[in-house]
Amino acid sequence: MAEVLKVFFEECREQGFSAKEMLTVCQPLIWRMHLAKIKKWCFILLPLLVISLLWLCCDTFSWWLSALGRLVLIQILPLWDWRPYYHAKCLVPRDQSVLEQPPPLGKEETPWQNCALCETLEGIAAISNASYSSLESEHLERGQPVIITDTGLQTDVLSLLEHIKRKSPQWLASEPCDVSSNLLLRKLFNLEAALDKIHSWQGQTSNSWHLQLRNCQKKAVKSSRLFLDRPYYYPLHLAPYYSSWLLAVHQQRRNQADIYVRGLVLIQQLSGHFEMVLHPKSPCNKGICPSLRMRLNAGEGLIFTTDIWSLSYGLEKPHGKQTSLASIFEIDWQP
Numbered sequence: 001m002a003e004v005l006k007v008f009f010e011e012c013r014e015q016g017f018s019a020k021e022m023l024t025v026c027q028p029l030i031w032r033m034h035l036a037k038i039k040k041w042c043f044i045l046l047p048l049l050v051i052s053l054l055w056l057c058c059d060t061f062s063w064w065l066s067a068l069g070r071l072v073l074i075q076i077l078p079l080w081d082w083r084p085y086y087h088a089k090c091l092v093p094r095d096q097s098v099l100e101q102p103p104p105l106g107k108e109e110t111p112w113q114n115c116a117l118c119e120t121l122e123g124i125a126a127i128s129n130a131s132y133s134s135l136e137s138e139h140l141e142r143g144q145p146v147i148i149t150d151t152g153l154q155t156d157v158l159s160l161l162e163h164i165k166r167k168s169p170q171w172l173a174s175e176p177c178d179v180s181s182n183l184l185l186r187k188l189f190n191l192e193a194a195l196d197k198i199h200s201w202q203g204q205t206s207n208s209w210h211l212q213l214r215n216c217q218k219k220a221v222k223s224s225r226l227f228l229d230r231p232y233y234y235p236l237h238l239a240p241y242y243s244s245w246l247l248a249v250h251q252q253r254r255n256q257a258d259i260y261v262r263g264l265v266l267i268q269q270l271s272g273h274f275e276m277v278l279h280p281k282s283p284c285n286k287g288i289c290p291s292l293r294m295r296l297n298a299g300e301g302l303i304f305t306t307d308i309w310s311l312s313y314g315l316e317k318p319h320g321k322q323t324s325l326a327s328i329f330e331i332d333w334q335p
Contacts, residue, residue, distance in 0.1 A: 110281040117143035118289035132235045145304030151231045153268045157323045167226040174220035176213040208252035216243045245328035256314040264333030267302040272324030278309040
C-alpha cells in the first residue's frame with residue numbers, strides 16, 4: 001500500500017498538484033489506513049487485556065492457564081531443557097567470586113579479629129571521677145568494660161514509684177517491649193497494675209517478686225528520661241538512649257538470666273546489688289577470652305559495648321529488706 005501511495009504522489013506532483021491539494025484528495029484514504037492500523041492493534045491488544053483481567057480477577061481461569069502453561073512446557077522439554085532456568089535464582093550468569101559474600105554475623109557473634117582485645121583480660125577495671133573522653137579512648141575503643149564506682153545514682157523502689165507518678169504518669173500507660181515478672185500473668189500484664197502491686201507489698205516480708213522490663217517505643221523511652229537520670233559521664237553530645245531497661249528483684253534469689261542489649265550499654269545500680277556477667281561472643285568464647293563476673297553495688301555503674309560482650313544478671317543472696325534495683329540504657333554508638 002505504501003508503494004502504491006508513493007507512485008500516486010509522484011504522478012500527482014508531475015501533473016502539477018500542490019501538496020495541499022494532494023492532502024485533500026488523499027485524506028479519506030489516509031484516515032482509512034489509520035483506522036485499519038487501529039483495528040489491527042485492537043485485535044492484538046484486546047485479547048491480551050481480557051486475558052490479563054481474567055488472570056487477575058478469576059482464580060479458576062488463572063489456574064487453568066497455569067496448568068496449560070505447564071503442559072506446554074512439558075511438551076517442549078525434548079526440544080529445550082528449561083529446567084536449569086526454572087531452578088536458577090538469576091537467569092544471567094555472574095562471577096561467583098562477586099556473589100560469595102560472608103554471611104551476616106548473628107547477635108551472639110563478633111569478628112574473630114576482636115578476640116585479640118580481650119584474650120589477656122583478667123578482670124574489670126574500676127575507676128572514679130571519669131570523663132567520657134577518657135572512657136572512650138582508654139576502654140571502649142579497646143572493647144574493655146569498666147566499672148564506675150562513683151555514679152552516685154541511688155534511690156529505692158518507693159521513691160522511684162513516686163517519682164514516676166509525679167514526673168511521668170504517661171509512662172504507666174505504655175506497653176513494654178520485653179517483660180519478665182511474677183507479679184501478673186503475661187497476658188494480664190499491665191504496667192500500672194504491676195507497680196501498684198509492688199507499692200502495696202512494700203514492708204510485707206512474705207511477698208517476694210521480680211520485674212524485668214524494656215522500653216523501646218519512642219514515647220515510652222522519651223518519658224522514661226524524666227525519671228531515669230543520666231550518669232555524670234553521659235555527655236550531652238552523645239546520642240540519647242534508644243532503649244531503657246528496669247531490673248528489680250525483692251527478696252528473691254535469681255539465677256543468671258541473659259538479656260539482649262545492643263550498642264553502648266550503661267548500667268546504673270540504684271539500690272541493692274546484682275551479680276553481672278559479661279560473656280565473650282563467638283568465636284572469642286572458645287577458650288580465648290574469659291567471662292567477666294562482678295558484683296555491682298548501689299551507686300556503681302558498668303559501661304561496655306556489645307561488639308564483644310553479651311550480658312546476663314542474677315542475684316545469689318538477696319537482701320532481707322532492700323530491693324535490688326538497676327537501670328540500663330542502650331545507645332547507638334559510633335566511635
